[in-house]
Amino acid sequence: MNHIALLMENQPGALSRVIGLFSQRGYNIDSLSVAPTQDETLSRLTMTIGEEGADINQILKQLYKLVDVVMVQNLSEADALTLELAIIKLNKAKTDVEDLLNNYEFEREILDEKDNYTVFKVLGDTQEIEQLLSELKKEEFLEVTRSGTLGMTKGNESLATNDQTKISYD
Amino acid sequence: MAKVMTSGGEALIKALADENVDIIFGYPGGAALHIYDAIYQQDRVQHILVRHEQAATHAADGFARATGKPGVCLVTSGPGATNAITGIATAYMDSIPLVVISGQVPNHLIGTDAFQETDMMGISRPIVKHSFLVQKPEEIPVIVKKAFHIATSGRPGPVVIDVPKNLTDPNEKFEYKFPSDLYLRSFALYDEAENSEVKKAVKLLTEAERPVIYAGGGAINSNAAEEIYEFGKLMGCPVTNTLMGLGVYPASDEQFVGMLGMHGTYEANMVMHEADLIMAIGARFDDRITNNPNKFGLQAKKIHIDSDPSSIDKIIDVDVAMTGNAKKVISQINKELKAMNFDNKKFDGWMKKAMQWRAEHGLNHNMLDQKNPDDIILPQQVIQSAYKATHGKAFVTSDVGQHQMFAAQYYHFNEPRKWINSGGLGTMGFGLPAAMGVKFAFPDETVACITGEGSIQMCIQELSTCGQYGLPIKIINLNNRALGMVKQWQDMQYGGRYSSISYEDSLPDFIKLAESYGHVGMKVEKLSELESAMEECFALKDKLVFLDVYVDPDEHVYPMLKAGGDMSEMFLSKTEKTFE
Numbered sequence: 001m002n003h004i005a006l007l008m009e010n011q012p013g014a015l016s017r018v019i020g021l022f023s024q025r026g027y028n029i030d031s032l033s034v035a036p037t038q039d040e041t042l043s044r045l046t047m048t049i050g051e052e053g054a055d056i057n058q059i060l061k062q063l064y065k066l067v068d069v070v071m072v073q074n075l076s077e078a079d080a081l082t083l084e085l086a087i088i089k090l091n092k093a094k095t096d097v098e099d100l101l102n103n104y105e106f107e108r109e110i111l112d113e114k115d116n117y118t119v120f121k122v123l124g125d126t127q128e129i130e131q132l133l134s135e136l137k138k139e140e141f142l143e144v145t146r147s148g149t150l151g152m153t154k155g156n157e158s159l160a161t162n163d164q165t166k167i168s169y170d
Numbered sequence: 171m172a173k174v175m176t177s178g179g180e181a182l183i184k185a186l187a188d189e190n191v192d193i194i195f196g197y198p199g200g201a202a203l204h205i206y207d208a209i210y211q212q213d214r215v216q217h218i219l220v221r222h223e224q225a226a227t228h229a230a231d232g233f234a235r236a237t238g239k240p241g242v243c244l245v246t247s248g249p250g251a252t253n254a255i256t257g258i259a260t261a262y263m264d265s266i267p268l269v270v271i272s273g274q275v276p277n278h279l280i281g282t283d284a285f286q287e288t289d290m291m292g293i294s295r296p297i298v299k300h301s302f303l304v305q306k307p308e309e310i311p312v313i314v315k316k317a318f319h320i321a322t323s324g325r326p327g328p329v330v331i332d333v334p335k336n337l338t339d340p341n342e343k344f345e346y347k348f349p350s351d352l353y354l355r356s357f358a359l360y361d362e363a364e365n366s367e368v369k370k371a372v373k374l375l376t377e378a379e380r381p382v383i384y385a386g387g388g389a390i391n392s393n394a395a396e397e398i399y400e401f402g403k404l405m406g407c408p409v410t411n412t413l414m415g416l417g418v419y420p421a422s423d424e425q426f427v428g429m430l431g432m433h434g435t436y437e438a439n440m441v442m443h444e445a446d447l448i449m450a451i452g453a454r455f456d457d458r459i460t461n462n463p464n465k466f467g468l469q470a471k472k473i474h475i476d477s478d479p480s481s482i483d484k485i486i487d488v489d490v491a492m493t494g495n496a497k498k499v500i501s502q503i504n505k506e507l508k509a510m511n512f513d514n515k516k517f518d519g520w521m522k523k524a525m526q527w528r529a530e531h532g533l534n535h536n537m538l539d540q541k542n543p544d545d546i547i548l549p550q551q552v553i554q555s556a557y558k559a560t561h562g563k564a565f566v567t568s569d570v571g572q573h574q575m576f577a578a579q580y581y582h583f584n585e586p587r588k589w590i591n592s593g594g595l596g597t598m599g600f601g602l603p604a605a606m607g608v609k610f611a612f613p614d615e616t617v618a619c620i621t622g623e624g625s626i627q628m629c630i631q632e633l634s635t636c637g638q639y640g641l642p643i644k645i646i647n648l649n650n651r652a653l654g655m656v657k658q659w660q661d662m663q664y665g666g667r668y669s670s671i672s673y674e675d676s677l678p679d680f681i682k683l684a685e686s687y688g689h690v691g692m693k694v695e696k697l698s699e700l701e702s703a704m705e706e707c708f709a710l711k712d713k714l715v716f717l718d719v720y721v722d723p724d725e726h727v728y729p730m731l732k733a734g735g736d737m738s739e740m741f742l743s744k745t746e747k748t749f750e
Binding site: 009012013016017020024057058061062065 | 480484
């Protein structure tokens with residue numbers, strides 16, 4: 001599993017270029033999250049690529065080659081924080097859900113509930129969330145939605161943007 | 171300076187002029203009409219009307235390959251845009267700088283399935299280096315400037331500018347400003363290589379026993395011919411070129427072992443297989459070169475120079491990678507080799523070995539002397555005859571198939587940019603429109619299109635364009651009455667089951683066809699008449715001549731690498747091969 005952080009121009013078409021690259025080159029994206037950053041001209045993506053044997057360096061190079069991509073980093077090779085949010089709706093009572101969640105370390109909160117259902121959020125490690133989901137039976141689910149993994153490196157470094165490259169002509 | 175007020179359409183053409191564009195190839199239509207009106211009202215940029223948008227892209231592409239400058243084309247929305255797609259993909263695969271301007275339906279109709287609407291940004295996305303959808307007319311000059319910069323810098327490629335019709339409205343004027351500087355965020359370009367890498371490369375080069383220089387299209391794109399020649403001489407070792415690289419090292423030089431790969435020469439493929447050092451310059455180890463990558467160059471260390479970091483370690487892992495401009499990086503290496511007075515004598519034995527391979531199974535370049543009782547013409551003889559008639563000085567464009575391989579093998583290119591073919595995408599129909607682009611760039615030079623009766627019919631309508639603009643191109647049609655390369659594969663791999671390769675008696679009379687467009691048509695069926703016909707064809711300086719040459723329909727292209735094998739495993743003829 002590789003988590004990739006990427007900064008790109010916040011422009012129409014930019015995201016489709018990134019996504020298109022994956023289908024074009026035959027790679028799969030497991031999860032993707034994207035939103036604008038504090039600099040409104042930039043969007044930040046976190047992508048998870050789980051495919052066995054995918055040539056991650058080739059993927060990084062191809063991504064960086066896109067004109068709209070400003071910076072790209074493999075978080076899996078850095079000391080990085082990753083986090084995922086899931087909202088889960090089960091046809092279980094709140095007490096059953098609480099019993100279930102006691103075995104896990106992630107943050108959780110019940111958001112909505114009645115006798116025959118409970119909606120709760122969990123915030124934590126992607127693998128732990130997947131473990132929870134795999135523990136549940138199909139018939140217990142009403143719905144689940146996940147943010148996809150989000151990530152950034154620890155420490156005071158940032159996925160900085162290069163200054164705009166000025167290209168002068170005679 | 172006085173303010174210049176322009177409409178979007180005028181700004182587009184003015185920006186092209188400011189980019190020093192003299193000629194564009196295109197075809198008008200509804201969404202592009204404001205732009206065409208702007209073209210009509212100026213005489214700085216000449217517009218060439220083709221007969222199909224695919225031809226516009228190939229002509230611009232041929233122009234770019236021959237000159238090294240970006241080619242420009244203009245098409246309308248919908249079918250105009252989709253017809254351009256094959257040409258854009260052709261340029262993309264061969265890293266050719268192209269700026270393609272497509273009209274788009276007006277903004278308020280985008281997304282409504284309007285008449286002649288297609289999502290050009292979406293449809294072209296996987297085959298462009300970059301693309302722009304114009305949002306405001308004022309940004310047109312900046313977009314044009316960015317498009318040319320992106321198309322021509324680093325690893326070149328096609329850039330699309332999609333222009334909604336309402337943004338070119340002649341009634342909406344704004345102040346025209348062509349930018350003097352550009353700002354592109356994090357647009358990485360690679361120039362010289364790191365000194366440490368150069369030193370590592372030189373160490374491998376000088377310590378090698380059996381080095382080979384393998385140069386491709388990237389070497390031509392970076393205009394590195396002079397530096398590579400000097401490098402070749404400093405090394406004194408065998409040099410081979412890819413299909414895309416032919417001419418970057420002179421074919422007549424004694425160190426040149428010919429083209430390598432699928433239909434490369436025996437000696438070039440043997441040299442690659444036996445080398446202990448492979449020096450790749452602007453070449454990308456594609457599948458037509460390496461054959462089975464798991465069996466490729468197993469004895470060799472590898473050095474790779476490329477302007478695109480994603481080409482490095484993509485197919486073949488290398489020992490020294492130098493991302494940079496081939497011209498500059500080779501200069502750096504030459505400087506080191508000269509500074510150390512490198513003595514290349516130790517490669518003499520290796521060079522002799524290459525010549526020995528050539529003597530054993532090299533191509534026969536004197537086939538014109540081989541008469542046969544039936545007076546049948548072999549396709550190789552046609553190329554040799556064309557070479558002789560043009561003294562090897564012509565620009566040669568080709569289509570795709572057997573004729574392309576024969577031309578690559580037998581027409582000796584001594585200069586870069588003279589051999590113009592679709593290597594990556596393999597686009598039939600490329601040759602004639604590409605030749606038009608070359609002829610517009612070099613009106614006084616001889617331009618020949620070596621083609622086949624299959625390929626030429628894919629853009630045959632351009633005979634009309636050639637008539638309109640008086641383009642005396644020489645079309646050398648290797649007519650074997652079948653799709654020769656497909657037939658060859660069906661012979662070799664499908665038990666001679668000729669599925670859909672023949673046209674029976676439905677081939678046109680190419681002579682009458684050429685004449686109907688106002689050109690000269692000539693037909694040759696006998697070897698004894700080939701050379702005089704070829705001389706006559708090239709002597710008609712101001713006429714397009716369609717020389718229809720009936721060649722042996724059963725000839726195969728050899729050598730041919732065995733599928734899945736290594737580079738020493740070749741078919742040498744219908745009866746000989748190098749493997750069990």
